[in-house]
């Protein structure tokens with residue numbers, strides 16, 4: 001059963017937020033493993049929140065990191081290898097341990113409900129510990145303006161078809177993924193955050209931005225502030 005405002009189309013099973021398990025098994029990692037590796041001590045521990053089918057997990061495990069991969073979808077976790085898997089909502093996760101790096105990718109910080117965003121960030125703080133490192137992926141500056149747009153990754157074409165305001169501050173985004181032999185789509189909700197709003201949200205939740213790691217400022221290194 002999908003969450004309100006979230007849906008997916010195409011063959012196979014879908015997560016509550018509309019991600020296709022089959023699609024995410026096909027998608028290849030981009031620059032993410034390299035960015036994460038550059039901020040994790042060799043052989044260090046990584047907590048990956050919302051790991052999906054292990055697109056990034058597998059590359060990190062292959063690089064020698066000890067990854068704990070968390071997702072609410074049992075179907076996603078069933079295809080993750082080389083990592084400890086934990087089925088849980090991110091908000092409720094409380095493993096009672098800390099990690100060298102906590103990873104909140106896939107722009108999950110843009111969930112529409114600010115209370116849920118706070119829950120996600122609290123889970124990051126809980127598992128990073130004082131001074132701990134949290135790597136967060138956020139949307140780029142023109143993410144919702146430059147629409148429709150299509151990009152190619154090998155034999156995959158990704159089209160952000162539309163981004164429509166559905167209530168103040170919340171947009172419904174529709175994305176299509178086309179391979180020569182199959183296609184999927186996902187509709188999801190996003191709360192755009194300016195850089196200032198993003199930094200304020202982190203600050204309210206005990207996280208300080210240390211650095212923007214990519215020229216488009218979509219990958220951010222934050223650390224847990226001491227009270």
Ligand SMILES: C[S@@+](CC[C@H](N)C(=O)[O-])C[C@H]1O[C@@H](n2cnc3c(N)ncnc32)[C@H](O)[C@@H]1O
Nearest residue numbers: 015019050051052055071072073088089090106
């Ligand atoms: C867009 S997919 C991305 C997966 C992976 N991070 C990647 O980049 O390939 C998002 C994943 O996060 C999971 N997810 C989203 N919100 C979640 C939450 N609140 N708690 C646990 N899992 C969540 C979904 O089930 C899905 O597998």
